[in-house]
Amino acid sequence: MTDVARSIRPRRSNLAVPGSSPKMLDKAKGLPADQVFMDIEDAVAPLAKPDARKNIVAALNEGGYDGKVRSVRVNDWTTEWTYLDVIEVVSGAGANLDCIMLPKVQGPEQIRALDMLLTQIEKSEGLDVGRIGIEAQIENAMGLTMVDEIAAASPRVETIIFGPADFMASINMKSLVVGEQPPGYDVGDAYHYILMRILMAARAYDKQAIDGPYLQIKDLDGYTRVAERSAALGFDGKWVLHPDQIAAANEIFSPRQDDYDHAELILDAYEWYTSAAGGARGAAMLGDEMIDEASRKMALVIAGKGRAAGMQRTRTFEPPQS
Ligand code: GLV
Ligand code: MG
Numbered sequence: 268m269t270d271v272a273r274s275i276r277p278r279r280s281n282l283a284v285p286g287s288s289p290k291m292l293d294k295a296k297g298l299p300a301d302q303v304f305m306d307i308e309d310a311v312a313p314l315a316k317p318d319a320r321k322n323i324v325a326a327l328n329e330g331g332y333d334g335k336v337r338s339v340r341v342n343d344w345t346t347e348w349t350y351l352d353v354i355e356v357v358s359g360a361g362a363n364l365d366c367i368m369l370p371k372v373q374g375p376e377q378i379r380a381l382d383m384l385l386t387q388i389e390k391s392e393g394l395d396v397g398r399i400g401i402e403a404q405i406e407n408a409m410g411l412t413m414v415d416e417i418a419a420a421s422p423r424v425e426t427i428i429f430g431p432a433d434f435m436a437s438i439n440m441k442s443l444v445v446g447e448q449p450p451g452y453d454v455g456d457a458y459h460y461i462l463m464r465i466l467m468a469a470r471a472y473d474k475q476a477i478d479g480p481y482l483q484i485k486d487l488d489g490y491t492r493v494a495e496r497s498a499a500l501g502f503d504g505k506w507v508l509h510p511d512q513i514a515a516a517n518e519i520f521s522p523r524q525d526d527y528d529h530a531e532l533i534l535d536a537y538e539w540y541t542s543a544a545g546g547a548r549g550a551a552m553l554g555d556e557m558i559d560e561a562s563r564k565m566a567l568v569i570a571g572k573g574r575a576a577g578m579q580r581t582r583t584f585e586p587p588q589s
Pocket of ligand 1: 370404406429430431432433434479480
Protein backbone atom coordinates (compact mmCIF):
# COMPACT_ATOMS: atom_id res chain seq x y z
CA MET A 268 0.00 0.00 0.00
CA THR A 269 1.07 3.51 -0.61
CA ASP A 270 0.33 7.16 -0.03
CA VAL A 271 1.45 8.50 -3.41
CA ALA A 272 -0.98 11.30 -4.35
CA ARG A 273 -2.91 10.35 -7.48
CA SER A 274 -3.83 13.05 -9.92
CA ILE A 275 -7.01 12.74 -11.98
CA ARG A 276 -5.83 12.44 -15.57
CA PRO A 277 -8.05 13.23 -18.55
CA ARG A 278 -9.20 10.01 -20.21
CA ARG A 279 -11.87 11.08 -22.69
CA SER A 280 -10.44 8.79 -25.38
CA ASN A 281 -8.68 5.53 -24.48
CA LEU A 282 -6.95 4.12 -27.55
CA ALA A 283 -6.55 0.34 -27.68
CA VAL A 284 -3.33 -0.81 -29.38
CA PRO A 285 -2.36 -4.47 -29.76
CA GLY A 286 1.07 -5.07 -28.25
CA SER A 287 1.79 -7.51 -31.08
CA SER A 288 2.05 -4.65 -33.58
CA PRO A 289 5.16 -2.43 -33.30
CA LYS A 290 3.75 -0.40 -36.19
CA MET A 291 0.53 0.42 -34.34
CA LEU A 292 2.40 1.07 -31.08
CA ASP A 293 4.46 3.61 -32.99
CA LYS A 294 1.53 5.18 -34.82
CA ALA A 295 -0.34 5.74 -31.53
CA LYS A 296 2.33 8.26 -30.49
CA GLY A 297 1.07 10.77 -33.02
CA LEU A 298 -2.68 10.34 -32.38
CA PRO A 299 -4.62 12.78 -30.17
CA ALA A 300 -5.98 10.21 -27.68
CA ASP A 301 -5.84 11.11 -23.97
CA GLN A 302 -4.76 7.58 -23.09
CA VAL A 303 -3.05 4.78 -24.97
CA PHE A 304 -3.42 1.27 -23.64
CA MET A 305 -1.15 -1.38 -25.02
CA ASP A 306 -2.73 -4.79 -25.01
CA ILE A 307 -1.28 -8.18 -24.11
CA GLU A 308 -4.77 -9.65 -23.50
CA ASP A 309 -7.59 -10.38 -25.94
CA ALA A 310 -6.23 -8.54 -28.99
CA VAL A 311 -3.08 -10.67 -28.85
CA ALA A 312 -2.98 -14.38 -29.71
CA PRO A 313 -1.46 -16.71 -27.07
CA LEU A 314 1.61 -17.45 -29.21
CA ALA A 315 2.23 -13.73 -29.77
CA LYS A 316 2.08 -12.70 -26.09
CA PRO A 317 5.83 -13.07 -25.30
CA ASP A 318 6.73 -10.82 -28.23
CA ALA A 319 3.98 -8.36 -27.34
CA ARG A 320 5.57 -7.86 -23.90
CA LYS A 321 8.90 -7.05 -25.55
CA ASN A 322 7.37 -4.73 -28.15
CA ILE A 323 5.57 -2.79 -25.41
CA VAL A 324 8.69 -2.39 -23.27
CA ALA A 325 10.62 -1.14 -26.31
CA ALA A 326 7.89 1.30 -27.34
CA LEU A 327 7.50 2.72 -23.82
CA ASN A 328 11.23 3.17 -23.36
CA GLU A 329 11.60 4.78 -26.75
CA GLY A 330 9.08 7.42 -25.62
CA GLY A 331 6.99 9.79 -27.69
CA TYR A 332 3.65 9.33 -25.87
CA ASP A 333 4.00 12.82 -24.39
CA GLY A 334 0.89 14.11 -22.66
CA LYS A 335 -0.86 10.74 -22.88
CA VAL A 336 -1.63 8.33 -20.08
CA ARG A 337 0.35 5.14 -20.82
CA SER A 338 -1.37 1.95 -19.71
CA VAL A 339 -0.69 -1.73 -20.39
CA ARG A 340 -3.45 -4.35 -20.28
CA VAL A 341 -2.11 -7.61 -18.87
CA ASN A 342 -3.94 -10.94 -18.93
CA ASP A 343 -6.38 -11.77 -16.14
CA TRP A 344 -5.39 -13.71 -13.04
CA THR A 345 -7.12 -16.95 -14.15
CA THR A 346 -4.57 -17.39 -16.96
CA GLU A 347 -0.94 -18.49 -16.80
CA TRP A 348 0.34 -15.18 -18.20
CA THR A 349 -0.44 -12.40 -15.70
CA TYR A 350 2.62 -12.54 -13.44
CA LEU A 351 5.08 -12.58 -16.36
CA ASP A 352 3.16 -9.80 -18.13
CA VAL A 353 3.47 -7.57 -15.07
CA ILE A 354 7.06 -8.49 -14.19
CA GLU A 355 8.39 -8.09 -17.73
CA VAL A 356 6.61 -4.84 -18.48
CA VAL A 357 7.18 -3.12 -15.13
CA SER A 358 10.78 -4.29 -14.70
CA GLY A 359 11.50 -3.33 -18.29
CA ALA A 360 9.70 0.01 -18.54
CA GLY A 361 8.20 0.87 -15.13
CA ALA A 362 9.53 4.43 -15.17
CA ASN A 363 7.78 5.08 -18.49
CA LEU A 364 4.43 3.55 -17.61
CA ASP A 365 1.45 5.07 -15.76
CA CYS A 366 -1.00 2.20 -15.21
CA ILE A 367 -1.58 -1.51 -15.46
CA MET A 368 -5.05 -2.47 -16.69
CA LEU A 369 -6.38 -5.68 -15.17
CA PRO A 370 -9.18 -7.34 -17.16
CA LYS A 371 -12.04 -9.57 -15.92
CA VAL A 372 -11.58 -8.52 -12.29
CA GLN A 373 -13.79 -10.65 -10.04
CA GLY A 374 -12.97 -9.46 -6.55
CA PRO A 375 -10.81 -7.16 -4.40
CA GLU A 376 -8.19 -9.87 -3.78
CA GLN A 377 -7.26 -9.72 -7.48
CA ILE A 378 -6.53 -6.00 -7.13
CA ARG A 379 -4.59 -6.55 -3.91
CA ALA A 380 -2.50 -9.29 -5.55
CA LEU A 381 -1.57 -6.93 -8.38
CA ASP A 382 -0.87 -4.14 -5.88
CA MET A 383 1.56 -6.35 -3.94
CA LEU A 384 3.32 -7.57 -7.06
CA LEU A 385 3.69 -3.98 -8.30
CA THR A 386 5.07 -2.89 -4.92
CA GLN A 387 7.72 -5.61 -4.99
CA ILE A 388 8.80 -4.77 -8.53
CA GLU A 389 8.89 -1.03 -7.76
CA LYS A 390 11.09 -1.71 -4.70
CA SER A 391 13.46 -4.02 -6.51
CA GLU A 392 13.76 -1.67 -9.52
CA GLY A 393 14.19 1.49 -7.41
CA LEU A 394 10.94 3.01 -8.75
CA ASP A 395 8.59 5.28 -6.74
CA VAL A 396 6.49 2.86 -4.71
CA GLY A 397 2.80 3.29 -5.51
CA ARG A 398 3.18 5.52 -8.57
CA ILE A 399 1.84 2.98 -11.05
CA GLY A 400 -1.97 2.96 -11.01
CA ILE A 401 -4.43 0.14 -11.63
CA GLU A 402 -7.35 0.18 -14.04
CA ALA A 403 -10.01 -2.45 -13.24
CA GLN A 404 -12.14 -3.87 -16.03
CA ILE A 405 -15.58 -5.13 -15.00
CA GLU A 406 -16.48 -7.85 -17.50
CA ASN A 407 -18.65 -10.42 -15.79
CA ALA A 408 -21.45 -10.86 -13.29
CA MET A 409 -19.09 -11.56 -10.38
CA GLY A 410 -17.06 -8.44 -11.10
CA LEU A 411 -20.16 -6.27 -11.16
CA THR A 412 -21.45 -7.82 -7.95
CA MET A 413 -18.13 -6.99 -6.25
CA VAL A 414 -17.51 -3.63 -7.89
CA ASP A 415 -17.61 -1.55 -4.69
CA GLU A 416 -14.98 -3.73 -3.01
CA ILE A 417 -12.90 -3.70 -6.20
CA ALA A 418 -12.97 0.11 -6.34
CA ALA A 419 -11.96 0.31 -2.67
CA ALA A 420 -9.29 -2.43 -2.79
CA SER A 421 -6.24 -0.20 -3.32
CA PRO A 422 -5.38 3.49 -3.59
CA ARG A 423 -3.72 2.54 -6.88
CA VAL A 424 -7.11 2.00 -8.54
CA GLU A 425 -7.74 4.93 -10.91
CA THR A 426 -10.52 3.70 -13.17
CA ILE A 427 -13.39 1.25 -13.29
CA ILE A 428 -13.94 0.19 -16.90
CA PHE A 429 -16.98 -1.48 -18.43
CA GLY A 430 -15.98 -4.35 -20.76
CA PRO A 431 -19.19 -4.83 -22.75
CA ALA A 432 -18.12 -7.67 -25.07
CA ASP A 433 -16.98 -10.02 -22.32
CA PHE A 434 -19.83 -8.86 -20.11
CA MET A 435 -22.50 -9.70 -22.69
CA ALA A 436 -20.96 -13.16 -23.09
CA SER A 437 -20.76 -13.65 -19.32
CA ILE A 438 -24.45 -12.95 -18.71
CA ASN A 439 -25.67 -14.86 -21.81
CA MET A 440 -27.10 -11.73 -23.42
CA LYS A 441 -28.81 -12.68 -26.70
CA SER A 442 -26.84 -10.31 -28.92
CA LEU A 443 -23.57 -10.17 -30.81
CA VAL A 444 -23.48 -6.42 -31.38
CA VAL A 445 -21.69 -4.60 -28.57
CA GLY A 446 -23.39 -1.40 -27.48
CA GLU A 447 -26.63 -2.03 -29.36
CA GLN A 448 -29.77 -3.26 -27.63
CA PRO A 449 -30.33 -7.05 -27.74
CA PRO A 450 -33.07 -7.91 -30.25
CA GLY A 451 -36.33 -8.63 -28.42
CA TYR A 452 -35.64 -6.15 -25.62
CA ASP A 453 -37.73 -3.11 -26.42
CA VAL A 454 -38.55 -1.57 -23.08
CA GLY A 455 -35.43 0.43 -22.22
CA ASP A 456 -31.66 0.38 -22.25
CA ALA A 457 -30.28 -3.11 -21.50
CA TYR A 458 -26.99 -1.55 -20.31
CA HIS A 459 -28.40 1.06 -17.98
CA TYR A 460 -28.10 -0.94 -14.76
CA ILE A 461 -24.55 -2.07 -15.53
CA LEU A 462 -23.36 1.42 -16.42
CA MET A 463 -25.01 2.97 -13.38
CA ARG A 464 -23.65 0.28 -11.04
CA ILE A 465 -20.12 0.97 -12.27
CA LEU A 466 -20.63 4.72 -12.11
CA MET A 467 -21.88 4.58 -8.51
CA ALA A 468 -18.85 2.57 -7.38
CA ALA A 469 -16.51 4.92 -9.23
CA ARG A 470 -18.06 8.04 -7.74
CA ALA A 471 -18.33 6.55 -4.24
CA TYR A 472 -14.58 5.87 -4.20
CA ASP A 473 -13.38 8.82 -6.29
CA LYS A 474 -12.37 6.83 -9.37
CA GLN A 475 -12.93 7.51 -13.05
CA ALA A 476 -15.69 5.58 -14.87
CA ILE A 477 -14.76 4.51 -18.39
CA ASP A 478 -17.02 2.99 -21.04
CA GLY A 479 -15.57 0.18 -23.17
CA PRO A 480 -15.35 -0.46 -26.90
CA TYR A 481 -17.80 -0.10 -29.79
CA LEU A 482 -16.78 -2.76 -32.25
CA GLN A 483 -18.47 -1.55 -35.48
CA ILE A 484 -15.51 0.70 -36.17
CA LYS A 485 -16.82 2.00 -39.50
CA ASP A 486 -20.08 3.18 -37.91
CA LEU A 487 -19.15 6.54 -36.41
CA ASP A 488 -22.80 7.47 -35.88
CA GLY A 489 -23.29 4.31 -33.84
CA TYR A 490 -20.16 5.10 -31.79
CA THR A 491 -21.37 8.63 -31.18
CA ARG A 492 -24.84 7.49 -30.10
CA VAL A 493 -23.49 4.98 -27.58
CA ALA A 494 -20.77 7.33 -26.30
CA GLU A 495 -23.28 10.14 -25.77
CA ARG A 496 -25.33 7.88 -23.51
CA SER A 497 -22.51 7.06 -21.11
CA ALA A 498 -21.20 10.65 -21.25
CA ALA A 499 -24.66 11.91 -20.34
CA LEU A 500 -24.76 9.62 -17.29
CA GLY A 501 -21.43 10.99 -16.06
CA PHE A 502 -18.78 8.62 -17.46
CA ASP A 503 -15.35 10.20 -17.97
CA GLY A 504 -14.36 8.58 -21.27
CA LYS A 505 -14.64 5.67 -23.66
CA TRP A 506 -12.40 3.30 -25.52
CA VAL A 507 -11.50 3.97 -29.13
CA LEU A 508 -10.47 1.13 -31.42
CA HIS A 509 -9.83 3.22 -34.50
CA PRO A 510 -8.23 6.66 -34.99
CA ASP A 511 -11.52 7.94 -36.48
CA GLN A 512 -13.26 7.47 -33.13
CA ILE A 513 -10.77 9.67 -31.22
CA ALA A 514 -12.12 13.10 -32.17
CA ALA A 515 -15.68 11.96 -31.41
CA ALA A 516 -14.69 10.72 -27.92
CA ASN A 517 -12.71 13.87 -27.12
CA GLU A 518 -15.67 16.03 -28.07
CA ILE A 519 -18.41 13.94 -26.46
CA PHE A 520 -16.61 13.62 -23.12
CA SER A 521 -15.75 17.35 -22.97
CA PRO A 522 -18.45 19.80 -21.93
CA ARG A 523 -20.03 21.93 -24.68
CA GLN A 524 -18.53 25.44 -24.79
CA ASP A 525 -21.79 26.94 -23.59
CA ASP A 526 -22.02 24.62 -20.60
CA TYR A 527 -18.36 25.21 -19.75
CA ASP A 528 -18.82 28.99 -19.83
CA HIS A 529 -21.96 28.69 -17.75
CA ALA A 530 -20.19 26.54 -15.15
CA GLU A 531 -17.28 28.99 -14.79
CA LEU A 532 -19.78 31.82 -14.49
CA ILE A 533 -21.65 30.06 -11.67
CA LEU A 534 -18.39 29.44 -9.81
CA ASP A 535 -17.32 33.09 -10.04
CA ALA A 536 -20.75 34.42 -9.22
CA TYR A 537 -21.21 32.13 -6.24
CA GLU A 538 -17.79 32.99 -4.87
CA TRP A 539 -18.66 36.68 -5.09
CA TYR A 540 -22.16 36.35 -3.57
CA THR A 541 -20.89 34.30 -0.63
CA SER A 542 -18.12 36.86 0.09
CA ALA A 543 -18.58 39.89 2.31
CA ALA A 544 -18.53 42.17 -0.76
CA GLY A 545 -21.37 40.15 -2.30
CA GLY A 546 -23.48 40.18 0.86
CA ALA A 547 -22.37 36.79 2.32
CA ARG A 548 -25.40 35.09 0.75
CA GLY A 549 -25.83 31.31 0.44
CA ALA A 550 -28.35 31.59 -2.39
CA ALA A 551 -28.39 34.27 -5.08
CA MET A 552 -29.71 35.01 -8.55
CA LEU A 553 -27.53 34.69 -11.65
CA GLY A 554 -29.73 36.14 -14.35
CA ASP A 555 -32.96 34.15 -14.13
CA GLU A 556 -31.35 31.26 -12.32
CA MET A 557 -31.09 30.70 -8.57
CA ILE A 558 -27.69 29.38 -7.54
CA ASP A 559 -26.62 27.85 -4.23
CA GLU A 560 -24.02 25.46 -2.84
CA ALA A 561 -25.43 22.51 -4.84
CA SER A 562 -25.19 24.58 -8.04
CA ARG A 563 -21.54 25.23 -7.20
CA LYS A 564 -20.89 21.49 -6.88
CA MET A 565 -22.54 20.75 -10.24
CA ALA A 566 -20.62 23.60 -11.85
CA LEU A 567 -17.35 22.29 -10.41
CA VAL A 568 -17.84 18.98 -12.25
CA ILE A 569 -18.41 20.62 -15.64
CA ALA A 570 -15.69 23.23 -15.10
CA GLY A 571 -13.28 20.49 -14.00
CA LYS A 572 -13.91 18.48 -17.17
CA GLY A 573 -13.54 21.60 -19.31
CA ARG A 574 -10.29 22.66 -17.64
CA ALA A 575 -8.88 19.14 -17.98
CA ALA A 576 -9.75 19.29 -21.68
CA GLY A 577 -7.87 22.61 -21.98
CA MET A 578 -11.01 24.65 -22.79
CA GLN A 579 -10.92 28.46 -22.58
CA ARG A 580 -13.85 30.43 -21.19
CA THR A 581 -15.46 33.01 -23.42
CA ARG A 582 -17.52 34.89 -20.77
CA THR A 583 -16.67 36.51 -17.44
CA PHE A 584 -18.79 37.36 -14.40
CA GLU A 585 -19.41 41.04 -13.68
CA PRO A 586 -20.64 41.76 -10.12
CA PRO A 587 -23.84 43.85 -10.25
CA GLN A 588 -23.40 47.60 -9.60
CA SER A 589 -25.04 48.62 -6.36
C1 GLV B 1 -13.41 -5.29 -23.50
O1 GLV B 1 -12.44 -5.80 -23.03
C2 GLV B 1 -14.65 -5.98 -23.64
O2 GLV B 1 -14.69 -7.17 -23.33
O3 GLV B 1 -15.63 -5.34 -24.08
MG1 MG C 1 -12.80 -7.89 -22.52
